[in-house]
Amino acid sequence: MRVTQSVEPTGLDLNLLLALDVLLEEQSVRGAARRLHLSEPATSRTLGRIRKALGDPILVRAGRAMVPTPYALSVRAEVGAVVERARALFAASGPLDLRAVARTFTVLGQDSHAALLGPALLARAGREAPLVRLRFLNESHVDAPALREGVADLEVGVIDTVHPEVRTEHVLDDRMLAVVRAGHPLLQGRLTRRRFATDADHLVVSRRGRLHGPVDTALAEHGLRRRVAAGVGTYPASLFVLRDTDLVGLISARSRALAESLGLVAFEVPLDLPPLPVGLAWHPRHDADPAHAWLRGCVRDLLLDRSG
Numbered sequence: 194m195r196v197t198q199s200v201e202p203t204g205l206d207l208n209l210l211l212a213l214d215v216l217l218e219e220q221s222v223r224g225a226a227r228r229l230h231l232s233e234p235a236t237s238r239t240l241g242r243i244r245k246a247l248g249d250p251i252l253v254r255a256g257r258a259m260v261p262t263p264y265a266l267s268v269r270a271e272v273g274a275v276v277e278r279a280r281a282l283f284a285a286s287g288p289l290d291l292r293a294v295a296r297t298f299t300v301l302g303q304d305s306h307a308a309l310l311g312p313a314l315l316a317r318a319g320r321e322a323p324l325v326r327l328r329f330l331n332e333s334h335v336d337a338p339a340l341r342e343g344v345a346d347l348e349v350g351v352i353d354t355v356h357p358e359v360r361t362e363h364v365l366d367d368r369m370l371a372v373v374r375a376g377h378p379l380l381q382g383r384l385t386r387r388r389f390a391t392d393a394d395h396l397v398v399s400r401r402g403r404l405h406g407p408v409d410t411a412l413a414e415h416g417l418r419r420r421v422a423a424g425v426g427t428y429p430a431s432l433f434v435l436r437d438t439d440l441v442g443l444i445s446a447r448s449r450a451l452a453e454s455l456g457l458v459a460f461e462v463p464l465d466l467p468p469l470p471v472g473l474a475w476h477p478r479h480d481a482d483p484a485h486a487w488l489r490g491c492v493r494d495l496l497l498d499r500s501g
Contacts, residue, residue, distance in 0.1 A: 270343030289483040295324040301345035348474040367469040394422035396440040411464040
């Protein structure tokens with residue numbers, strides 16, 4: 194989308210808004226120039242005009258990279274929202290041509306989602322929207338308003354937010370499985386709750402660094418405790434630890450293929466654990482955006498396709 198007229202009385206070229214959106218995303222004059230189909234000098238001059246119009250440097254040099262100023266970070270989501278609304282306004286006059294959509298979508302979630310959904314999502318985007326780029330962002334150890342601030346376009350996973358500024362959609366319920374290396378002693382004989390708790394040490398996955406979870410709550414209901422020997426931040430990382438130790442870990446049923454690809458064995462946990470409600474979350478500013486609706490549909494389809 195390109196706007197060829199200026200808005201009176203300020204005389205501000207609305208193309209500066211489009212360029213600002215790309216510059217804040219790329220954080221690079223070279224990258225923005227490529228996206229905007231301009232030369233680097235022309236993009237640099239555009240950045241200069243933006244700086245003059247807004248009275249802020251917007252991007253400043255930090256070593257060999259450029260980083261956004263605090264002001265640029267504060268307006269990033271608003272700039273993206275205005276550009277998206279403009280796209281939706283013009284797209285409303287006719288059907289969306291996905292092959293002409295040149296966007297970068299950021300998907301937030303556990304890195305296991307990138308491993309599971311990434312290849313199929315990239316393949317579908319290549320067929321239906323070849324100019325779309327996908328960026329997978331891992332969950333942080335702190336809860337930040339990534340959707341509201343425009344850091345991410347879509348969140349995938351166990352959505353626990355109740356913020357009124359976030360739309361949520363429940364897609365399916367998953368469950369946790371235990372996972373160990375092939376030949377692990379727990380795989381021999383009948384597995385009871387007591388054996389599960391006491392015959393091996395455990396590995397916990399927590400992005401916040403916690404060393405306890407629902408398993409401990411369920412064991413406590415039966416008067417049992419387990420020994421947690423270690424914790425890691427992501428499920429894929431845990432699989433490599435489990436492969437070379439006698440620790441017991443957990444993985445979602447949907448991620449079983451990741452464990453099996455490393456020669457690990459997944460099995461049912463002998464406890465009543467709560468289900469994992471897997472869904473999507475996005476900011477309401479994306480509601481009327483047909484390209485974002487396409488992204489939501491793609492991820493929803495892939496989640497359901499792998500739900501078995």
